[in-house]
Amino acid sequence: PIPINASVGMLLSLLIALIVTPWLALKLLKRHGPAGDAAHAGDGQAVGRADGHADGHAAGSMAARLQRLFQRLLGPFLEPQRGTRRRRLLFATMAALVLAAAGLAGVKLVVLKMLPFDNKSELQIVVDLPEGRSLEDTSALLAELSGVLDRTPEVLHYQAYAGTAAPINFNGLVRQYYLREGANVGDLQVNLVDRHDRKRESHDIAVALRPQLADIGRRHGASVKVVEVPPGPPVLSPIVAEIYGPDYDRARALGRELEQRFLATEGIVDVDTSVEAADARRQVLQIDRERAARLGVSQADIAQSLASGLAGLDASHLVDGSSKYPRPIRLRLPAADQASLDGLLALRVRGGQGQLVPLSELVQVRDEPWDGAIHHKDLLPVVYVMGDESGTVDSPLYGMFDLVGQVADTILGGLAISLIFGRLASTVLTLVVIPLLYYSLLSIRSRKHKHTPEESFA
Template sequence: MAFVGLLAGLIVVIITPKEEEPQIDVTMADVIVAFPGASAQQVESLIAIPGERILDEIEGIEHIYSMSAHGRAVITVQFEVGIPRQEALVRLYNQVFSHSDWFPDDLGAHQPVVRPLGIDDVPILSLTLFDPSGRQSGEDLTRLARALEVELKRVPGTRDVFTIGAVPDRVDILFDPALLAGFGLSVTDLAAAIQASNAAGAEVRITRDGVSIPIEPGQPLTEVDALPGLVVGLRDGAAVYLSDVAEIRRGETVPDAMVQLGFGPGAADHHGELFTAVTLAIAKKPGENAVVIARDLQARVDMLRGRVIPDDIGVQITRDYGKTAGEKSRKLITDLVMATFSVVLLVLAAMGWRQALIVGLSVIVTLLLTLVFSWAWGFTLNRVSLFALIFSIGILVDDAIVIVENISRRLRSSDRGLREIIPAAVDEVGTPTIMATLTVTAALLPMAFVTGLMGPYMSPIPINASAGMVISQIVAFVLAPWLAVRLLRHDKSMGQASDGGGGASAARGVNKHVQRFFRRLFEPFLGAQVWRRRGLAAGVIFLTLVAASLPVFTAVILKMLPFDDKSEVQVVIDMPEHTPVEQTLRVLTEMGRYLETVPEVSDWQAYAGTASPINFNGLVRQYYLRAEPWQGDLQINLIDDRRRQSHDIAQDLRDPLTEIGKRFGAAVKIVEVPPGPPVLSPVVAEVYGPDHETRAALA
């Protein structure tokens, strides 16, 4: 059984998907309704408010938010945590399309579009493309990114592959009004001719000589060179070409969004340089191993170097959650091994190497079997599930230690054989250890029923720890006695009979220095002097009151989770409305120039008029909707080898970046990746008022 448990546990460690965050069923969806030409107030009254009422009828809805802008409404529906994604989306689709008449058909609004979102929409890898020489334009980088999208989508396990900061191609057609009039054409005729030529008709078949020949009329325009020969009219029986009445040239696109890449002091190359860039973001399918997929994607990029990716194009990995998940897993597994080793050393010092070997093997089997249970339950290997094992190792070893210690004690005080001693020794402490296991399990399990995001996020701790307690109990009753028969029977010194009282028997085998220390510590309180015991009780009460008063006087700050040391920090800025995207990029660039003086910064990306690749925090806060020209993100990556934690770096960045933002009228927010499940904001308030101006002023 032990061998099977060891083998199964090792296999599970290899095959279980490794991720940084736990998998949570938190289903969100955006219902988007386009309403061309309508003001924000009209969109709110005609689309958003009626839509909220209809969607609020769905069972299992936790929150509904709506955003009304010029020509568009976005209604966000967040389901209760734990509702299966498929079931939630079916309810939403049924409600939306069975009540799609919530606005009149002749209103001019388009049909609703439902865009579901979940934790697997968060990209695990982002690649930023740039040209160190500066010869390639944003359009060139966009064409390369589109080609890479096709190649990277072929990697098994990938889900969404998309480009951020893409610059579309543009062709300028400059017509001469005099020439148009001379040929009897108008601008409308040109537009109609180009539109008609940029379409393909349905396939038809012509049968000739017993052969069916497929014919597809028309062909979409794919090259700029095809435009000059486009027929736009007839004059005197001769064709009039587009080149006869207009000048055609490739134009410079004014993008709606801009991306730049800069490098800090921690970068190996290009420190202080700034490049135009585009970013490829790749998300994975549910249940896939982030470590393996990220590694395969990078291998595919290396393979495409020189074939699809020119040698002079730089590819900077600006996010790698596979790497961070692997590092977290390795670190936590190392901590788990060190904790187990510490327990074994303690037992070795207290009872001997044979007992330490029994306890060590019992703990290893318990941990591996707990990992098997965790995998069967559906958990992945992430920082929360591994922390649950480290957290519980102190209580997992109790059962084995108690059983082994009682067997050893009976061996020291009896001449009987092991097969007679072990059943009695296990039976003697069996009931207390079972009660201890049930008590600890009863204390842990209520944590699994916490509601909201925190419950499922932290559920590996109570579930894995409780399962580990039960497994450790079974291992202590089955494996530990079996190992004692195999190992302790060879210890001749343990078979000698005791000579003396029970106290001497209990103390036999204990280190003399340890005995002396505890006697000096406890004997003063065990004598006839009652005042000493009363003084001890008063001291304990006083220290308890002091400890309880620390949070009251804010000497100790109470919080849900400690700060985590992350590899990234995000800066979100909001410029005054109607600020052009070029000005937003200028502010981000100024902030980036300051980052080039921070020694822990490896690289940074400025996203103006678009959102950076979202993380779990950005998913909940809906940063993916930030697409206005006056909105921008600054994504900061930190070097791995640093002394300061990311929280300390973020605190030091707050004042300088806020000061830069004030010079341009920008509102600046430093956003850290939270150590636990994200929230919309630490404080969320609803503001009510008679009109938008009053509400905005109060907010």
């Protein structure tokens, strides 16, 4: 919305300069006629006699030159007979020049962009694996991505975060990175050397890193995004598509289809969506209540044993001379057994008669599809598809225009697809089209009643 508002502000400034200002001048200066000019001229002569003939003569000659310049430039447009045609030709020329200036962005002689890239000292690499992948898979991917950073001379140091979010930064304020949590998410916070000690800017480094990191991510089936600190206010993503509709399952399917369009569009990178992976599965442990009751094992003991094996159980606390506070004694399975369902189900719980019963006899393992999240915006369910632009143009507006043209060809199953480009259309309709229609209707009404322009505006 920032470049849209700036463009509309310039257009409004042009309309005020060409329409409102002349109309106000007509209203405010219509009482200043030749009599007032003569009075002012008399005052000027009196001052001239007091201060000297030279100053009065200079002021008079300057006014005469300005009067001649005004008559030479604007006089042809004010003639009663041929002035109307000349004014229309002038307005047509101005409109053609405005369209030609706007066409420079269309043919990419001038790149349409709001703010230039800034030379920052940090980057962030955001990793999203398909749902259901383990924390070990995320750590292995981050380790492989770190190898690319080790070979980059401008990288000073970095920190990897697997299964949790990196510390909040400027981007995270809007993108809500602090909510990222789960075994399939990871971050790499990268710090660059001081900008005075490197030749490449941070954006050039990000552009060079993106293809290498994306190749590694594709091998792991993950989405790897290189996120730069924006020069202006942060947004969810440079290019965002929002899909609304009454059937959320259909909206998810359209989100996957639109994601493929993003990937197929030249220059669009860092593509991701809020839709979970289509083949994401999860293993659900369901307690066999009848068998647990026969063996005298409560459901709470089974759930506590599972939680203890994964997260750990503080069995007691230890007070020693080197710690200010008691230190917990935590019992949990080794990391290898935590990643294995067989190792977890090998844990035993005590039955009603004192016997030890393995969890594998009390729990049934079921394979179910992943239960996806439902995102909302303005109280409506929505599906997001996000991307960025990188290439020769390096401006997300051109990628957005390309995608809008693709979406306009087929409305993707009849559901309403709202791109941020819709805000531009809404702003133009509100601030340009509607005032022009109102002015046209007012002009037609004035001609019907044969009113003068001053009376119609009044």
